[in-house]
Structures are given as structure tokens and as C-alpha cells.
Amino acid sequence: xxxxxxxxxxxxxxxxxxxxxxxxxxxxxxxxxxxxxxxxxxxxxxxxxxxxxxxxxxxxxxxxxxxxxxxxxxxxxxxxxxxxxxxxxxxxxxxxxxxxxxxxxxxx
Amino acid sequence: xxxxxxxxxxxxxxxxxxxxxxxxxxxxxxxxxxxxxxxxxxxxxxxxxxxxxxxxxxxxxxxxxxxxxxxxxxxxxxxxxxxxxxxxxxxxxxxxxxxxxxxxxxxxxxxxxxxxxxxxxxxxxxxxxxxxxxxxxxxxxxxxxxxxxxxxxxxxxxxxxxxxx
Numbered sequence: 001x002x003x004x005x006x007x008x009x010x011x012x013x014x015x016x017x018x019x020x021x022x023x024x025x026x027x028x029x030x031x032x033x034x035x036x037x038x039x040x041x042x043x044x045x046x047x048x049x050x051x052x053x054x055x056x057x058x059x060x061x062x063x064x065x066x067x068x069x070x071x072x073x074x075x076x077x078x079x080x081x082x083x084x085x086x087x088x089x090x091x092x093x094x095x096x097x098x099x100x101x102x103x104x105x106x107x108x
Numbered sequence: 109x110x111x112x113x114x115x116x117x118x119x120x121x122x123x124x125x126x127x128x129x130x131x132x133x134x135x136x137x138x139x140x141x142x143x144x145x146x147x148x149x150x151x152x153x154x155x156x157x158x159x160x161x162x163x164x165x166x167x168x169x170x171x172x173x174x175x176x177x178x179x180x181x182x183x184x185x186x187x188x189x190x191x192x193x194x195x196x197x198x199x200x201x202x203x204x205x206x207x208x209x210x211x212x213x214x215x216x217x218x219x220x221x222x223x224x225x226x227x228x229x230x231x232x233x234x235x236x237x238x239x240x241x242x243x244x245x246x247x248x249x250x251x252x253x254x255x256x257x258x259x260x261x262x263x264x265x266x267x268x269x270x271x272x273x
Contacts, residue, residue: 008116014217016120020127022210027131029202030195035181039143046150057157057229064232075252079259081174085181086266098185
């Protein structure tokens, strides 16, 4: 297994991923527009992928399962975005809004 | 500071700036453009981790398809009325929650004792990954293609304009 001289320790990738994930959480909790919430979810998925790939590269080069995980995360994210946008379009057509705080039919 | 370190911190700063833009931008279109910046920076992180295939997939699928889809959705769901508040009133609670989560994640990542060599990366040849994807992981791979097909059909059914609507 070939190794590359790498001066950035694993922990720095984990910190970057933690920052991106927390930003995504903040966006999901505060944004009102459903499309913007979806963008924040994409940010969180990417943070998780960074973790997976970093662990694959640093700690388990023989297993490299992290890279396979990242491929599947991207695949499922693509499917998720397509479906979610169809649902948002449907809601918009019925309710003339894409703001999640105005969708309160289930509230009583 | 070596070249690798310089590029890592540059790309990390770009990713964090993009992420901040996604959650803080006042305009939805600016948020989408900041998302492109963040996603391309993540592709750069993949290159630094010697996963150039993932970086390509990231640019093609996230940087291209997903963001175009998101911009389309923004365009189709525009109400065109007065600029309204982009964020809800719950932002202090959300900021507190995400700050605590960030602190916990960073503490867990920095203090844990990870196995393996955490100072050097091992370059994984992509032929090996391709072999594994079509050998050991062939069944999940096929299921992923089914998931994509079902999502495609579901999206068409959901978004279709019905008669009399």
C-alpha cells in the first residue's frame, strides 16, 4: 500500500466535517423555505461523506469501505433531492407557498 | 507550512464560507450559489484525501445536477411578493443547539484515539475500489440503481400536472 506524505492530521478533517454538519443543522432548524432546508441537508450529507472518506484514507486503507459509503451517500442524495423537489412543487401548487411554517394543516 | 497544509486550510476556509453563506444568505439564489462553492470545496477535500474519482463524482452530480435541480425548484416556487424573512424566530435556540453539537463533535473527534496512522494517508488505488464495488458490494450497488429508478418514477408521479388541476 503506497503512502503519501501528508502533513494534515485526520483530526483536522474531522473538525471541518463537524463545522459543516453543525452549519447544516443550524440551517435546517432556522430556514423557512423548504428548498433552503434541503440545501442545508445536502451540507450535512457532505460533512458525513468527508468523515467517511477521511476515515477510509487514514485508518482503514485495506477496507476502504468509507469510499463505497460515500458513493452510496451521493447516490441516495441525488434520489432524495429529486423526490423532495417533486413534493415541494406539489405543495407549492396546492398551497402557493414553499415555507414550512405555513404548512400547518396537521396543527390543531 | 507545506503545500498540502496550505491547500487544506484554503479549501476548508472556502467550504466553511460556503456553508455559512448557505445558512445565512438573505437571498435564496445566493444561498444556492454558496452551496455550489461549499460542494466544490468538498470535492477539493476529496482530492486531498487522494480520492480523485469521488471528487469527479462530486463535481458532476452535486456541483452540476443537484444544484441545477435546486435552482429550478427555487425558480418554480417563487411567489414574487415582498422580500420576507428568510429565517424563523427560533434562531437563538438553533444557534445554541448547533454550537453545542459542533463542540461535542469536535471534542469527540479530537480526543478519541483513532486506530491506524492518523498522520499519513494511504493512497487507495481506484481499480481496487471499482473491483469491490462490482464484486463485494454488487448487491447494494444494484439496489442503489433500483432506488434511483423508484425515485425517478415517484418524482414524475408526484410532480405531474393532473387533469382538471
